[in-house]
Amino acid sequence: MSVAVVQQRLADWTAPLVVFLLGIVLWQALVAVFNVQEFLLPKPSVIAQTFWDERSSLWHAGIYTFKEALGGFALGSGLGILSALIFAAFRPLGTASMPFAVAANAIPIIAFAPIMNNWFGLLNPFSKMAIAAVLCYFPVLINTRRGLTAVDPRAIELMRSYAAGRAEIFRRVRIPASLPHLFAGLKIASVLSMIGAIVGEYFGGPTTALGVTILNASAYTNFPVAWAGIVLASAFGILFYGAVAAAERLATPWDPSRRESHTD
């Protein structure tokens, strides 16, 4: 990466950072000026202070819930990729199965959460993983399947001209060509997995979980703790997204959206 590129990256990040800081300042100022009650909306400074005071318990809760999210992400994305491979390899099966995948995606996840808790047990982290997995499955399936099937027909013709069979075409063309789509699905799933885990915890879970912490803090009108928990949950979601995006850059340095130089 050249100096110019690094400078460009920094410049890209400057504007969002300025907007973020302005937003925080504005929030702080408005709450102070209009004297908003703390249970309605605490000041950012109060949330930050609470975050610091409760850092140990919040951090442990965050890690606990993140592990559930990670497990659900691995399970849901893994099954999504597997289904996409099967649906792309056996097109009629894919056509026959897609309506059911769409229907599964239409299930309100809120309605699903108590059932998973009932099946696997309130305190069993797998009940939350299952909910996160259901949320992750669909975007990964849809994107990967699209990546595997929407390949330039001439790229396939070319492989056939080399007498390559279906398995070779899959391995050398369809799978590499699908990677940008796969990562698009994984990035969506990374954020959804954290949401899924917390939704599951809202219907019951150990007090060491972040969702339960937020729920209990709200119930006892300890809103600064609830807000600190929400901030932490978002931070985990963003970091997870960032990690998947970094993996994407490593896996697909050739993707058109990241091309650096052209010679002509």
Place this chain on the structure above:
Amino acid sequence: MNDGLAVALRDVSKQFKAGVTALTGIDLEVQAREFISLIGPSGCGKSTLLRIIGDLIEPSAGSVEVNGKPAHRARLDHDYGIVFQEAVLYDWRTVGKNIALPLELLRWNREKRTARVKELLDLVELEAFADHHPWQLSGGMQQRVAIARALSFDPALLLMDEPFGALDEMTRERLNLELLRIWDASGSTIVFVTHSIPEAVFLSTRVVVMSPRPGRIAGIVEVDLPQPRTAHTREEPRFFELVTDVRERLAAGGVDLEGAA
């Protein structure tokens, strides 16, 4: 290389499912070492015919032989290489690895592959670009990579579907000369689809003129320009006579060259 017929088409026709007749009654023999152009307007089935020779599309009727065997057998035996209008390079592979792909499928070992890729990069004058990615190259350079890839396993027959159609005129003329040099060096037979009359005349030993709806052969022009062809070939009176001849046959085959409705 091999003597005899590189391609033999007998009474080949093609109907698509929608009831469209793309080709009818195609009889054509291509001798080994020939450079044959298929020329005609859009919809005359010239690209379909090229794909039928390559066993990428099945004909509805008729027989297709390549190097004396059925087209299907010839494809499985890697008897031909193909180049399309777009280079169709695989973005996730470097230039060198794109050229090596057919060799990987043929289970050549790494050492042999590396040596062959180097030879081919020399041939298309892209020695310095082995580790570049396709998108870092200009359109003309990408097309040279596609040609090198098609030649990698030294096929007896090269099928080319308007390979220079998307390039600017200067690049096209330069690559025309380069292709003739490669044709001479590799000893292969070339079947070349184009819609440019001067390009067909300049490159070919014979020009097959096709007419549309349904696609059929309207005539064949023997190109008796001396070999090797040079940049000056395009200025010879005989070149213009042949261009006129092809144009008239296109017109006789029902192709509207006047722009009238």
